[in-house]
Amino acid sequence: MKLLSRGAAVGAALIILAAVWAAWPAAGVPILSYHKVGDTEEAYSVAPADFERQMAYLADKGYTAITMADLFGRLTAGKPLPARPVVITFDDGYADNYYTALPIMAKYGMRATVFVVTDFLGERPYLTWDEVKALRAAGTEIGSHSLAxxxxxxxxxxxxxRDVAASKEGLEWRLDAPVRFFAYPFGRYDAASEEALQAVGYRAAVSTRLGLNNPGDDLYALKRINIPRSRWGLLEFRLRLLRANVYEKLGL
Ligand SMILES: [Zn+2]
Incomplete structure (x- = not known):
């Protein structure tokens, strides 16, 4: 009986230690990956109320939203970042990024990087060029998610x-600003894709591999944390952040 309770105490202590280890922040910058913020039931469409809870949580925990350019400066030149940096990204360029996500982010002092598919712009449910410009004017960083x-x-x-070059040139011409960052369609990439991006002047690219980002990592295969439609509320969001933390610590 005594032995059993000692065993239980040791077990409880180990569980507590493991929980502390898992929750203790790993080095490395998280990049969140969103698509839509809206009320449709699609798996990649986060409900506005959930998105607001997530932004409020990040603000409450002291996270500062930085851009891909900020992260690039950190990874390549060791430029300083705020204490708890996070990059918030959106793929595909949906109009709701402007109409729904932007006002919520502004409320919590957050900003984002939106990766647009240039051939899709101007046709709903995607952004128009004017909306892309308005997003940018409001502090959103615009990246490429390819031509088509x-x-x-x-x-x-x-x-x-041709695809990655045309998308970059189209964006730069319309926005009158350099476009340096890319998100792989379907998260699919290989050595040839990385070389193509490098050849036409992209400085870094995000993938769908899970984890955090550190100096020395492959700049053309940066890791992200996918945030799909929430099924169990804020706990699920917190667990996704925690899982990336654990992956990073285990070197997965
Ligand atoms: Zn996509």
Whole structure:
């Protein structure tokens, strides 16, 4: 009996230690990956009320939203970042990023990077060029999510190069600003995709691999934390952040 209770005490202590270890922040910057913020039931559409809870949680925990450019400066030149940095990204360029997500983010002092598919712009449910410009004027960083959302590894080499170059040039011409960051359609990439991005002047790219980002990591395969539609509320969001933390610590 005595032995059992000692065993139980040791077990409880181990569980507490493991929980502290898992929750203790790992080095590395998290990049959150969103798509839509809206009331449709799609798996990649986060309900506005949930999105607001997530932004409030980040603000409450002292996170500061930084841009891909800020993260790039940190990873390549060791530039300082706020104490708890986070990059908030949106893929595909949905109009709700402007109409729904932006006002919620503004309320909590957050900002985002929106990766747009240039050929999709101007046709609902995607952003128009004017809305992309308005997003940018409101402090949102704009990146490329390719020309037509095709998986880069499946394109012939010349077509792949044309795709990533045309998307970059189109954005730069319309926005009159450099576009340096890319998000892989379907998260699909290979060595040839990374080389194509580098060849046309992108400085870094985000993938869908889970984890946090540190100096020395492959700049063309940065890791993200996918945030799909919530099923169990804020706990699920917190567990997703925690899981990335654990992955990082275990070097997965
Ligand atoms: Zn996409």
């Amino acid at each position: 959302h095709r998986a880069l590894p499946e394109l012939p080499a010349d077509e792949r190069l």
